[in-house]
Amino acid sequence: MNLPLLPTSLVGSYAQPDWLIDRNKLAGRFPPRVRAQELWRVAPEFLEQAQDDATLLAIRDQERAGLDIITDGEMRRESYSNRFATALEGVDIDNPGSALDRSGHPNPVPRVTGKVRRKHPVELRDVQFLRANTDRMIKATVPGPFTMSQQAQNDFYKDEEEMALDYAAAVNAEIKDLFAAGADVVQIDEPYMQARPEKARRYGIRALDRALEGVAGTTAVHICFGYAAIIHQRPSAYSFLPEFENSKVKQVSIETAQAALDCSVLAKLSSKTIVLGVLDLSNIKVETPETVAERIRRALPYVPAERIVVAPDCGLKYLPREVAFGKMQAMVEGANIVRRERGWA
Numbered sequence: 001m002n003l004p005l006l007p008t009s010l011v012g013s014y015a016q017p018d019w020l021i022d023r024n025k026l027a028g029r030f031p032p033r034v035r036a037q038e039l040w041r042v043a044p045e046f047l048e049q050a051q052d053d054a055t056l057l058a059i060r061d062q063e064r065a066g067l068d069i070i071t072d073g074e075m076r077r078e079s080y081s082n083r084f085a086t087a088l089e090g091v092d093i094d095n096p097g098s099a100l101d102r103s104g105h106p107n108p109v110p111r112v113t114g115k116v117r118r119k120h121p122v123e124l125r126d127v128q129f130l131r132a133n134t135d136r137m138i139k140a141t142v143p144g145p146f147t148m149s150q151q152a153q154n155d156f157y158k159d160e161e162e163m164a165l166d167y168a169a170a171v172n173a174e175i176k177d178l179f180a181a182g183a184d185v186v187q188i189d190e191p192y193m194q195a196r197p198e199k200a201r202r203y204g205i206r207a208l209d210r211a212l213e214g215v216a217g218t219t220a221v222h223i224c225f226g227y228a229a230i231i232h233q234r235p236s237a238y239s240f241l242p243e244f245e246n247s248k249v250k251q252v253s254i255e256t257a258q259a260a261l262d263c264s265v266l267a268k269l270s271s272k273t274i275v276l277g278v279l280d281l282s283n284i285k286v287e288t289p290e291t292v293a294e295r296i297r298r299a300l301p302y303v304p305a306e307r308i309v310v311a312p313d314c315g316l317k318y319l320p321r322e323v324a325f326g327k328m329q330a331m332v333e334g335a336n337i338v339r340r341e342r343g344w345a
Helices: 023-027 044-065 124-132 145-150 160-180 197-211 242-246 263-268 289-299 321-341
Strands: 088-100 106-118 137-143 185-189 218-222 251-255 273-277 308-311
Touching: 044 124, 044 321, 088 160, 106 160, 124 137, 124 160, 137 160, 145 160, 145 197, 160 185, 160 197, 185 251, 197 242, 218 273, 242 263, 263 289, 273 289, 289 308, 289 321, 308 321
Parallel strands: 137 185, 185 218, 218 251, 251 273, 273 308
Antiparallel strands: 088 106
């Protein structure tokens, strides 16, 4: 499929309907690392059908807004990571452990009591359903091995690096299945590389590259400062970013809007496509298309348009649905403004 210059996409999540999930409970806690069935409003016997229906709504909203690359909105997930992380062998989810969240607060997490292995595909049907319901390019997302190793209590491995590499092997098997099911892009979510840069420098890229071993499709890594609804303060620069230039990943997804990031750092990722975050998710006011256009322009001195995908800073999960849709529309029109003024439309 041919994409225009400055194609548009979500990072992953879209706002789930209130009839599907209790959004007040969701917003009143840190993102769950163990299962959080109490968030769902639909009875278990009807939940898969309800999630399918919500996924169709998310797909159609993205299409109506004009996005070029479509996700499933992560409608089936309580958080970006726990659905995959709690489906693995070697993880005791009935007797959770505890680990510090990136905010510094303890949070219940999966307790690793044996060798981490993928027992079966986790998101395969998600991608099959998405592929069957849109003719546009599609992107799937999986939690990253480094981040999952930080969101677990290690009661088995000699160190976190060994654990992260086994998480990476599980992610690798999942990614291969997602591409086989029709995904055009698979994104690995690694927010904890930003939160814990010293550990990330020791073994984060090694774990990421293990997750990408033998993978031929277009891959991305998302690194962020945390959901704006939960982590309110943004640093003005990334503590871990240029290091991705030496990784196997093809795209690097970053946020620039809320943090007003100095985009000159992007010149250090000279071989990577940049998934450029241009929507401030800390503010429920919908940006004007011109605001979005100006955020795109800030990156163009450092990254050619051929290597930019336009996206929100992070997932839209915590926004009101009408705000999420409005921001998507503004993002698409902002990209159109830049295309027209540069003669690319």
